Amino acid sequence: MKPTNSPKTYRVKSFGCQMNVYDGERMAEMLGERGIVPAPEGEDADLVVLNTCHIREKAAEKVYSDIGRLTKGKTQDKAPMIAVAGCVAQAEGEEIMARAPAVSMVVGPQAYHRLPEMLDKAVQGERATDTDMPAIAKFAALPERKRTNPASFLTVQEGCDKFCTYCVVPYTRGAEISRPYGDLVTEARKLVDAGAKEITLLGQNVSAWSGEDDKGHAVGLAGLIRDLAKVDGLARIRYTTSHPADMDDDLIAAHGEIDKLMPFLHLPVQAGSDRVLKAMNRSHTAESYLRLLERFRAARPDLALSGDFIVGFPGETDAEFEETLKLVDAVGYAQAFSFKYSPRPGTPAASMEGQVAKEVMDERLQRLQAALNRDQWAFNRATEGRTCEVLVERKGKHPGQWLGKTPWLQSAWFEGDVGIGDLVQVELVEAGPNSLAGRLRECVAA
Ligand code: SAH
Ligand code: SF4
Ligand code: F3S
Secondary structure, three states, rough: OOOOOOOOOOEEOOOOOHHHHHHHHHHHHHHOOOEEEOOOOOOOEEEEEEEOOOOOOOHHHOOOHHHHHHHHOOOOOOOOOEEEEEEHHOOOOOOHHHHHHOOOEOOOOOOHHHHHHHHHHHOOOOOOEEEOOOHHHHOOOOOOOOOOEEEEEEEEEOOOOOOOOOOOOHOOOOOOOOOOHHHHHHHHHHHOOOOOOEEEEOOOHHHHHHEEOOOOOOEEEHHHHHHHHOOOOOOOEEOOOOHHHHHHHHHHHHHHHOOOOOOOEEOOOOOOOOOHHHHHOOOOOOHHHHHHHHHHHHHHEEEEEEEEEEEEHHHHOOOHHHHHHHHHHHHHOOOEEEEOOOOOOOHHHHHHHOOOOOHHHHHHHHHHHHHHHHHHHHHHOOOOOEEEEEEEEEEOOOOOOEEEEOOOEEEEEEOOOOOOOOOEEEEEEEEEEOOOEEEEEEEEEO
């Protein structure tokens, strides 16, 4: 590649999970430190970072089509500089470099703190790949948090040692690590100083977080939440994603004790059949999952539940799929995500016998989603008439209209004289399938 001018504007496009959103923000901050500014809406950027996801099929293909779109009909000096980051970069770094000459940088999720050095090389015309996994070193090398949204993300834990047989995450994000307690308290304070009212603690297995507090005592996620709840100006705490195996008594108790911990739990189950769960290498059964939820609900009766589901895991029979529907009926989720099984190269499930036909998966997904949508709407209707606190996150489609989140993570629309970041009391007037229309009661805190 030829040497080129240093980019002046950037755009980071993040796909996949919230951890990628967090990483995308951190990459943007690093580029900002170098004096590179976000490209104005509608204008081409000099540098595009594709922050990719590898969790399901077509993700990698999407990267190549995005690269094609960015470079189509453009000579090298007109095309943007392209960096591929995220989980596809980790899984297919070398292949991307070989297949896409327009890509200057490939950087894995544990190595993106090196993006500035790679950028220097790219400006000299050198292509660079970095898919090392130094894990924790990354965070220390990132700039301080200065800007944020009222509802912010904070990655506290990375990687996964669970090795569910369908999943690429242990390969793309590496082994489970916890960020140190002190670093997290500091980053949370910085986020609050920068305007955060709510912080969602993130991890592929967030409930496996462990550390030592200032006094050298061992603490788990519940202890961390307890201490973060003492941060002045922080009004709400959430965490995601949890694994049923790591939910301890302390975390359950925390839901009953800490007001700032929102009444919401995302706890993926994946399937309702114990045989399928075992083949997935999930350590829970349908029954143990339901018992666990009962304990959470006993601690926090208004807890809203969310989950993830996979239909058509290899060998899943019609009867086994029915057990998933039965479990959904038993739980009554407030919201949930559901996916067709997608064979991921290198994972054990990809070579299992009994791969399920696409049409069968389509039909199962449709039935599952109908049940989940029904329950989501029912949950929303059950909150009609309540007045609750809403965190204002953005402007709505119409003038004077605002969108915020209830404690149960529902989207609520309303009109009134408020601003982004306000915590206001809203009466939930009419429930729709995906959101609620509300009426502003009074401003609680600015
Ligand atoms: N660490 C989290 C989230 C993992 S990825 C957890 O353990 O729950 C988010 C969701 O994607 C998973 O919960 C699962 O439902 C889905 N998923 C992961 N791999 C998949 C695959 N190969 N095919 C379809 N869905 C998958
Ligand atoms: Fe993937 Fe399972 Fe780890 Fe979640 S717990 S990231 S589904 S391997
Ligand atoms: Fe996707 Fe990687 Fe997250 S594969 S879901 S971006 S951990």
